[in-house]
Amino acid sequence: MSSTTQAMLNQSLFDQEQEMQTQMGFLPFPPSLSFPLLGSCNNQSLKSFTINSLPHPSSLAAHENEVPSSTTINLTETLLLSSAGNIKQREDHITSSADLGGPQLLSLQRSSANLWAWGETNESLSSKKMAGEDHLGVAAVKMKKIKSRRKVREPRFCFKTMSDIDVLDDGYKWRKYGQKVVKNTQHPRSYYRCTQDNCRVKKRVERLAEDPRMVITTYEGRHVHSPSHDQEDSSQASSHLNNFFW
DNA sequence: CGCGTTTGACCGGCGC
């Protein structure tokens, strides 16, 4: 790729990031769409990678019946990532990506069905619902708050990596709060919450049915703190992570 | 004893 082309691409990426930030209030990925360092597990190191292209934001303004936009991107790491997809969509795109050449490829996918995962999208909806709760008793309101909290989806992204261990060391401390065997899978899905006070970030970990060597990790929400200090040796990344708390 | 995991029960969303 020539330097001119690279420069144009960089400018394009910058423009797209600006537009996404405007539309969503924040970027679903860190600036320049580089993946934050997540730490390492044994010899499996999850390093930053650069996305060479991404779907233009205009293609993200989908209507309900539209086919989700999908862009397949070469990676510098053998990781596969999708953002904010629900499980079915994620599985669909993973299947299609595998057809296109396996873990060397990365897919980004967004559709209107995914928009709810980007925080602000449902804000007007949830605020309307909250407005009608005046008549409810305390217990009901409390329960309602719990339910509504569930409805407000945090930004999510997931990635796939090949690893013997399920829980990759990403610098944060997690507490397992559930495990579930989901339909049509042999491997249980584990649910983790960040142990930090006031941090509601969650992650799900499961193994791919088609290839048990692959671990799918889905993060939901944004950390309100830095990674644990006992992971300080991953210094190069900490400044990056401090900015985005993914 | 404190913290993390396990696991069955429960709940809400969704499709039919």
Add this chain to the structure above:
DNA sequence: GCGCCGGTCAAACGCG
């Protein structure tokens, strides 16, 4: 309305 399913809760348990 009903049943299925994914996600969460919380008591019991294990471990250092």
